[in-house]
Amino acid sequence: MDRVLELKDFNVTYKNKTKKVYAVKDINLTINKGDSLGIVGESGSGKSTLAMAILRLLPERNTEITGSSNFANKDLVQASEKELKEIRWKELSVVFQKSMNALSPVHRIGEQIEDIYRVHKPNARKEEIFDRIKALLRLVNLSERVFKMYPHELSGGMLQRVAIAISLIHDPKLLIMDEATTALDVVTQGQILEEIVKMEQTLDVTRIMITHDISVVATTCNKIAVLYAGELMEVGYVKDILKEPKHPYTKGLLSSIPSLSGEKETLTGIKGHLPDLSQKYEGCIFAPRCEHAMEQCGKSKPSETQLTGENRVWCHLYSQSDRGEQLDISKNLAEVNR
Numbered sequence: 104m105d106r107v108l109e110l111k112d113f114n115v116t117y118k119n120k121t122k123k124v125y126a127v128k129d130i131n132l133t134i135n136k137g138d139s140l141g142i143v144g145e146s147g148s149g150k151s152t153l154a155m156a157i158l159r160l161l162p163e164r165n166t167e168i169t170g171s172s173n174f175a176n177k178d179l180v181q182a183s184e185k186e187l188k189e190i191r192w193k194e195l196s197v198v199f200q201k202s203m204n205a206l207s208p209v210h211r212i213g214e215q216i217e218d219i220y221r222v223h224k225p226n227a228r229k230e231e232i233f234d235r236i237k238a239l240l241r242l243v244n245l246s247e248r249v250f251k252m253y254p255h256e257l258s259g260g261m262l263q264r265v266a267i268a269i270s271l272i273h274d275p276k277l278l279i280m281d282e283a284t285t286a287l288d289v290v291t292q293g294q295i296l297e298e299i300v301k302m303e304q305t306l307d308v309t310r311i312m313i314t315h316d317i318s319v320v321a322t323t324c325n326k327i328a329v330l331y332a333g334e335l336m337e338v339g340y341v342k343d344i345l346k347e348p349k350h351p352y353t354k355g356l357l358s359s360i361p362s363l364s365g366e367k368e369t370l371t372g373i374k375g376h377l378p379d380l381s382q383k384y385e386g387c388i389f390a391p392r393c394e395h396a397m398e399q400c401g402k403s404k405p406s407e408t409q410l411t412g413e414n415r416v417w418c419h420l421y422s423q424s425d426r427g428e429q430l431d432i433s434k435n436l437a438e439v440n441r
Contacts, residue, residue: 105136107277107309108157112170115149115156115333119165124380126152127333130170131407134277134309141312141320141341143356144330147377150313151200153330154281158197159187175276193223196275198266200282205266206254212265213250220272239268242305243298260291267299271306281313296323317356321345326413329353332378332388339414349416351393387419395420
């Protein structure tokens, strides 16, 4: 299977003169061609930081990125700014959170898209650009008349569709969508998500969807990565993890979502709050909030445990003890999956 992006021991640290904040820690993740990976977690878990670090859009003066980020046989962590400019928008594209606000209010949509197109194809003819944009606008369910309109003449949903069309202008190998539909109403969000799925089938795009809404991942992604305080908790196929979550944090996220079927149940949140990321922790970073924490959880970080297929979890309930013996986890698993 072709690998599009591979992160190895990927770390992002924010720093100033007096303090460091360990925002993303030891991420090992592989995205294959055709994958649609949803990255979920509560606010402050490092989702957007991870996306911005992959794109190398964080300010270098107060950010340190270590590890490797292999994209199209090139390590983006070590790539020069010139190399990055060649890759961004052409091979690796992004739809930012509230990206509808990025358009200039005094220029027509078509003029702005034409400028973006010419960054990588400066000698392109107007007819070529118009044909390309017309096809993309049609793909996101917009009329070609949008080409001659100003941003203030479009609704929020239409502007978000324009942003998605712009991100696809050069047929990127990987598209990162950072909370791309969060600011929209439920109906418009549903329409755009539907179009995203159709778009992937048409263009064969590989996608990373960053969101705090698990229902978005359930309907538009085939894989999921659960992030907490900058660390991976669980990774695998959506159909497996949403049906039978393994990590207590994943179970907590799912327990906070109301069900539309079955008997009424009391929603249960996750007690406590995110840890101070300026500190380093010896044990599992979720242990202080975990109802199933054991003594071992406060002493050492859980190692990666391979489950079935590509499903992985980082939890002492599933890992081996320090003496190399398999933990007696039957009781713990019964508690977690109860």
